[in-house]
Amino acid sequence: MSCSRIEKQMMPYVDGRLKLSEQQQMEAHLAACAACRVRVNEFRAVSGLLDELPQIEPSGAFDARVRALVAAEPVKQSWWAVFAPSPRAAFAASLLLLATIWIGSRPSNMNMTNGGVNGTTAQSIDPNDLPVLENYDILANFEPLTELPQPVQGDEPDDSDNNQSM
Amino acid sequence: MARSDVQLMLDVKAGDEQSFALLLQRYRSPLVNFLYRMVRNREQAEDLAQEVFIRVYRARAEYVPSAKFTTWLFRIATNLALNSLRDTRHQRMDISLDAPLSADAESGDERTLDVADKHPDIEQHLVEEARKAMIKHAIDKLPEKQRAAVLLHKYQELDYGEIAKILSCSESALKSLLFRAYETLRVELAPLVTGAK
Numbered sequence: 511m512s513c514s515r516i517e518k519q520m521m522p523y524v525d526g527r528l529k530l531s532e533q534q535q536m537e538a539h540l541a542a543c544a545a546c547r548v549r550v551n552e553f554r555a556v557s558g559l560l561d562e563l564p565q566i567e568p569s570g571a572f573d574a575r576v577r578a579l580v581a582a583e584p585v586k587q588s589w590w591a592v593f594a595p596s597p598r599a600a601f602a603a604s605l606l607l608l609a610t611i612w613i614g615s616r617p618s619n620m621n622m623t624n625g626g627v628n629g630t631t632a633q634s635i636d637p638n639d640l641p642v643l644e645n646y647d648i649l650a651n652f653e654p655l656t657e658l659p660q661p662v663q664g665d666e667p668d669d670s671d672n673n674q675s676m
Numbered sequence: 677m678a679r680s681d682v683q684l685m686l687d688v689k690a691g692d693e694q695s696f697a698l699l700l701q702r703y704r705s706p707l708v709n710f711l712y713r714m715v716r717n718r719e720q721a722e723d724l725a726q727e728v729f730i731r732v733y734r735a736r737a738e739y740v741p742s743a744k745f746t747t748w749l750f751r752i753a754t755n756l757a758l759n760s761l762r763d764t765r766h767q768r769m770d771i772s773l774d775a776p777l778s779a780d781a782e783s784g785d786e787r788t789l790d791v792a793d794k795h796p797d798i799e800q801h802l803v804e805e806a807r808k809a810m811i812k813h814a815i816d817k818l819p820e821k822q823r824a825a826v827l828l829h830k831y832q833e834l835d836y837g838e839i840a841k842i843l844s845c846s847e848s849a850l851k852s853l854l855f856r857a858y859e860t861l862r863v864e865l866a867p868l869v870t871g872a873k
Contacts, residue, residue, distance in 0.1 A: 518851040521829075521858060522836070549862070555869045556861045559811050560830050568708045572722055576700055576729045580693075583733065 511539050513546055520546075524553045681745035689736045696736075700729060706832060707753055713827050714757035715764075716816055724760060728753045744838060751842045754824050761820055807868060814864035822857035829854060 516539050522528050523536045540547045649655065679687070679695070681702070687695035707728055712721035731752050815823060821843060828839045840850040862869055 517855045518848060521851060521854040527836070549859075552862045552869050553858045556858055556865060557830065559865055559868055560815070560826070560861075563713075563808060563811055563815075565705065565709050566712055566718065568704050568722060568725070572704060572708070572726070573700060575722075576704075576726050577697075579726060579730050580696065580733050583730070 511535060513539075513543060516546060520550060520553060524550060524557060682741040685732075685736070685739050685745055686741065688733070689739050696733060699732070703749060704729075707749070710750065710827055710832060711753060711757055713815060713831070714754075714820075714824060715760055720760065724753070724756050727756055743841065746832070746834060747838045747841050750828060750832065750834070750838075754828075754842050757824070758820055810868065811865065814861050817864065818857055818860060822853055822860070825850060825853045826857045826861070 516536060519528060519532060519536055523533065528536060540550060679698070681699065684695040684699050688699070704725065707725040708721055711724045711728075712718055715721055715724065728749065732749065815826065818826065824843060825839060828834050828842060829836075834842070836847050836850055840847045843850065843853075845853070
């Protein structure tokens with residue numbers, strides 16, 4: 511094997527990182543080539559010299575500066591995080607939902623009463639039950655309403671009963 | 677049992693700031709030393725090392741452990757160092773081998789040669805300082821990529837595959853790079869090498 515072909519294997523050989531077969535090839539070459547033998551020895555010497563350089567220590571403020579830079583970094587949120595519910599929003603939404611369910615399930619006299627005023631059973635309702643009495647006279651004397659067909663008589667007692675029971 | 681670098685980085689990704697502090701503690705000294713030997717200026721080396729850590733932190737959300745953490749870390753550091761050297765090339769001055777030992781002032785070890793002969797070992801000390809300055813100068817004179825290869829190989833003890841990835845070259849190219857670097861160092865340090873054998 512020529513010297514030029516052995517060059518790339520020289521540092522791995524010095525490091526002891528060659529495969530066994532490659533190492534045997536290298537040693538066979540070195541046994542026959544004085545120049546490469548000298549070179550390998552001098553590479554080892556250079557490696558030893560590089561060990562003599564002292565390590566430096568980062569300055570005392572280094573960590574603090576990195577931490578300050580990290581703390582100054584803006585909080586990064588993914589695009590999907592917009593849809594992630596925050597605890598406060600979730601709590602508020604839960605309260606709103608509960609309130610809606612509670613209001614929806616409540617017995618509603620007022621709705622039925624208002625429906626009676628606006629519906630066809632207006633004349634069968636006791637005016638005293640109406641919450642807004644100031645409009646009753648206007649409605650009672652409102653001519654277009656008198657032209658409306660009379661309600662079916664059979665339904666009235668049921669409605670009245672319902673209203674009274676409620 | 678100590679958590680691996682990859683595990684720490686995954687914990688940072690999950691929002692654990694303490695894991696980032698552990699990575700900082702683990703790699704601040706190797707990074708600052710590597711960068712100091714690359715850019716030859718302590719203050720600049722620390723600034724670059726801080727930049728490396730910030731880039732790691734910023735990239736935490738996208739971190740995928742596809743390679744060794746050190747490969748990623750030193751790749752960022754090497755790229756920053758090479759860019760910095762290119763940016764400041766016009767500002768740098770070559771240091772003469774004949775320069776006084778105080779040329780190493782940037783390391784904080786500024787000394788003068790005309791010290792009174794108070795200590796019997798002062799001569800030995802100066803010889804050692806001159807020897808270190810010569811080694812340091814020999815490394816500084818290497819082309820940037822060869823220097824990075826030697827520093828990663830010698831001081832970080834990374835394997836050839838890792839260094840090749842950091843320097844964006846093949847393993848074969850890296851071995852050639854190291855051979856050429858050591859050939860240059862062998863010549864530059866001939867007075868010390870022949871004495872060391």
